[in-house]
Amino acid sequence: MRTIPLLHPLDDTGRLPRPDHALAGLDAERARIREAAAALAAAAAKPVLSPAVDIARYAHSHYLRAEPTAFGSATFYFHAFTGREPRPEMPREAWDDPALTYEQKRELDAQYTVAESLWSQGRLRIQAAPVMRRAAPLWQAWKETEALLRETFEAFRHSPDGMWRAQLLRLTEAEETALAAAKAWDAVAEELSLLAAEQRRASTEGHELELTTVAAELGLDASDWSIHWPDDYTSRSYSWPQTPTVRALTAEIERQRERLREVARLAGDPRTI
Template identity: 35%
Template sequence: MAQTIPLVHALDDARLSPATPAPAGASAGDDGVRYHHPHYLSAERIGDRRVRYAFREFTGRESEPATPLELYRDPALTSEQCTRIARQYAAARVLWSQRRLRLRAVPLLATARLCWTSWRLAYEHMQSLFAAFTTLEDNRWRSHLMRLLDAHRVARQMAADWDDIAGQLAAAVADQHAVVDDWSDEVDLTVVAAEQGIDTTGWLIEPAGLYADTPYYRTDTPLVARLVEEIDEQRARLADIAHLAVDHDSGRWLAADHH
């Protein structure tokens, strides 16, 4: 199956490719075919200033298309021919990067859907336990507190699991965007997900750099950081209540380090 991509190709005022005389010793039919990408099929001008390139379908498992360095040292080629072939490789990189993103993201998205559901269930359970304190009898306060602390731990694990898969997805997207030269060739993760029938509404996926440790310190990943802040607020609120109720044992539990 052939893949095509329109790519800007500079044309002169007469809307023709600038003509450059062939160097001495070059054959009339020498257009650098030997340097073409193996997937390259054809190129045709469309409109005033665009060229459509056609390639055999990429799998995403190939090496990244890279313009051969020998191209620029070949005396048989004109500068225009070198530029034309270089643009061919730029077009090939776009199609390759888009296919590679899908190759990497599709299996991750299937796992991500399960992880996000698990996180939401754990988070909502945690929230419901906290909310229940407002109507709880005093003699059940401590046992309910233990259930909340357990829910905090489960929610944090689910958040960490989500951040792990979200970081992998963010890295796959960042790699694709880094390969292409034009923002219009970037693929949004929501598009890939929609192709698989996956709704990403509400998903927290931050830029890839926020999931990586720095050489000097380690910080919580995005969803874990948000959750820890909320857990701290819950614990502080309950500790205040325990203090006012002169329940020092519960206050010590809540003040303990939970990170």
């Protein structure tokens, strides 16, 4: 008869004890191994990032800080721009710097975009101020000559028949004066239109500076000044060879003359006009 040694003593019933405690220890060890493997796998899956590079050295000299907004963008703050500084442009070195991440370059680009917008406002104030001071009396002259032309035409209603030729002379003189004033106004209005368009091109939405605002800062009221888009002054065709104010005046003059011709025909004196 052979004797087999037992690893564990028999219990009171003469049976081998259940190895629950051994299985529990084994399960715990297996769980720890699985957790360690999962942690290693997760660490291996993460990209290795280089340390963040400080972008402050590429910031504009007027830059103060950036604050995040609720919409995922940022609000940038700067020292005031006068418009006499060089146009803000993101340094070429920043675009070419391999240490900068794409997001960092985007942040710098956004910063310089806002800087250029604010700079363009100062630039417009400098450039538009002397033009506006010239424009104010020209606009006043135009409005006065326009009013005089209308008054001269209305005087026909009260002129005796024998005075119509004299009144026609006064009307043609008023037309010439108004036409000269309209041309002078359109010339200065074109300058202001081009300056405003340049500022709009250099600014982002919400940073456009209105000419009326610049005028108010100078103590001028430009709320009724007639200033059109640059194309209305520069892109003239055969059908529209005149500038906006001159074109409107010419139409008014033609309307008045047509009215006088109609009255002359009704009066049986077509030679009057």
